[in-house]
Amino acid sequence: MKYSLFFLGLLGILPLVYSQSKQAEFDSLFQKAIRLDAIASPQAFTAAIKAITYAEQTAYNPGILKGTLWICEYYIRNGNDAQALLFAAKAEKKEPFLKGDGSVKLKRIKARSLIRMGFYEEADKTLQEALTYALKLKGDKHIPLLGAVYTDMGTNYAERNVTSHLAIEYYQKGLQLFQKMKDSDPLKPQYTFWVLVKIASFYRKQRHPAKARQYLKTAALYSGQLKNNLGKTDFYYNKGIESNTEGKIDEAKQYFQKALDIVKRERKITCKKELYYELFRVCQNLKKTDSCRYYRQQYILYSDSLHQMYRKDASVALRFFEKEKQQEIRERSLVYFLILLLCILIILVGTTKLFRDHKKFIILLEEKIAIEGRLQKNESNLNQIKKKNNLEVGTTVTLRRLVKEGNPAFLIEFKKLYPDFYDRLLVYNSETGNDMKFCALIRLNYTTIQMAEYTKSTIRAVESRKYRLRKKFNIPKDKNIYEWFQEF
Structure with a gap:
């Protein structure tokens, strides 16, 4: 009995130990990728791929999700939005992302890539799908994710002049959700700061400097509580624009420089172009010729680089959409074919059954007609027999009477009968x-x-x-x- 209990206990512990072992091995590989990311991005990317491969081989779904999201963020950070889109779309079809918040996160990445490449309608469709999934999630954990989806929708609308009036509506929805988060949640200041900066940036582009200044001022209250640089680049960039507008050129340069330092540390490409341009203008106003020349050269360099990158990304994205469209057409054609096949099958089965039933009906009808004919014939024969019997009975009575009487007409009547x-x-x-x-x-x-x-x-x-x-x-x-x- 003791040995049996020990064996059962061992069977219960082994899966837990194996699960912890998988997690520890994945975390080791993934942490290596994160450490390398601070030194050399290509090696970090390779390490992350190894971590994802291990997670897939051991069916460690949390690892697959974490690694895939990191790879997508890596592509976006390096300005390779098309690859981020392709990787997210490919990963989205895998089992770990079909349930829970994994699908929402990947759809957000797809949407962000599409927004940056200018495919706003496709981004809107993707974000609507993400919103549908996010609304189905339960518990307080879904609040920041739902708020992030609303914020992304606001960003997408802000980029399109025809829908810019909807941007502030969705930004406010995101802000309200972030403010509902518990004060003890360390992510509350981060998300609130992020959306406040988004709103300030929106008002700045809409040329409402007073409102932009108000939201930047509110965002500054959260800047000391941030755990990462999410939104800081945009914050410093907007503060720099504000200071430059007010004529505080040195202060503007400091803000732009802080934003540029963050971008360089995180090795982002897309934000550098705007920052180099603003630093070029500031140095031009400060009459710093060398710095002005340097930032102008960097601006031109990154403008050309980004232009080529956007052209390449647009080409990749168009091929992706064409492929997805063809896949959708194939799937729809298959569905239509199956429906048509089912209809034909139903018609064949129905026709066969109808033919059999008709054949049975004809046989039964013929049998009925034959039976009715026989019945009529039998009835006719019966009537004849009845008539004959009645005649015979009557004639027999007559014959017996004639016999008794000794009437010579007896033989005549007998002959008739x-x-x-x-x-x-x-x-x-x-x-x-x-x-x-x-x-x-x-x-x-x-x-x-x-x-x-x-x-x-x-x-x-x-x-x-x-x-x-x-x-x-x-x-x-x-x-x-x-x-x-x-x-x-």
């Missing part, structure tokens, strides 16, 4: 009228006594007449004379 019998008797030409009468009486089953009574003869004479008839007709001795005449 039994014409065939009478005609066969005529074959025996030697028969006299009395012999014919005796044959008729025997046919009518009259006994010897009755025949003696009705013919005014003795019983002996009747017996003698019967004997003579037996001889004349060659009736066997063992054959009853009455039966013979019935069969005659």
Whole structure:
């Protein structure tokens, strides 16, 4: 008993130990990628791929999700939005992302990539899908994710002039959700700061400097509580624009420089172009020729680089959309084909059944007609038999009366009732009228006594007449004379 309990306990512990072992091994590989990311991005990317490969081999779904999201963020950070889009779309079809928040996170990455490449309508569709998934999530953990989706939707609308009026509506929805987070949640200041900077940036682009300044001021209250640089680049950039507008050129340069330092540390490419341009303008105003020349060269360099990158990304994205469209057409065609096949099958089955039922109906109808015909024939025969029986009964009564009366018309009436019998008797030409009468009486089953009574003869004479008839007709001795005449 003790050994059994020990064995059962061991079986229960082994999966837990194996799961912890998988997690520890993945964390080791993934942390290596993060450490390398601070030194050399290509090596970090390779290490992350190894970590994801290990997670897939061991079916460690949390590791697959974490590694995939890191790879997508890596592509976005390096300005490779098309690769981020392709990687996210490919990963989205895998099992770990079909449930929970994994699908929402990947759809956000797809949408962010699409927004940066200018595919706003496709981004809107993707974000609507992400919103549908996010609304199905339960618990307080879904609040920041749902708020992030609303914020991304606001960003997408802000980039399009025709829908810019919707941007602030969705930004406010995101802000309200972030403010609902518990004060003890360390991510609350981070997300709140991020969306406040987004709103400030929106108002700056809409040329509402007072509102932009108000939201930047509110965002500054959260800047000291941040755990990472999410939103800091945009914050410093907007502060720099604000200071430059107010004529505080040195202060503007400091803000732009802080934003540039963050971008360089995180090795972002896309934000550098705007920062180099603003630093070029600031240095131009400060009459710092060398710095002005340097930032101008960097701006031109990154402008050309980004232009080529965007062209390449747009080409990749278009191929991706074309491929997805073809896949959708194939899937839809397959569905239509299956529906058509099902309809044809239903029609064939229905037609076959209808044909069989019709055939059965025809057979039953023919049987019914045949039965009705037989019934009519039988009824007709029955009526004839009834008529004949009634006639025979009436005629028999008449014959018996004529016999009793000794009426000569007896044979005439007998001939009417039994014409065939009478005609066969005529074959025996030697028969006299009395012999014919005796044959008729025997046919009518009259006994010897009755025949003696009705013919005014003795019983002996009747017996003698019967004997003579037996001889004349060659009736066997063992054959009853009455039966013979019935069969005659």
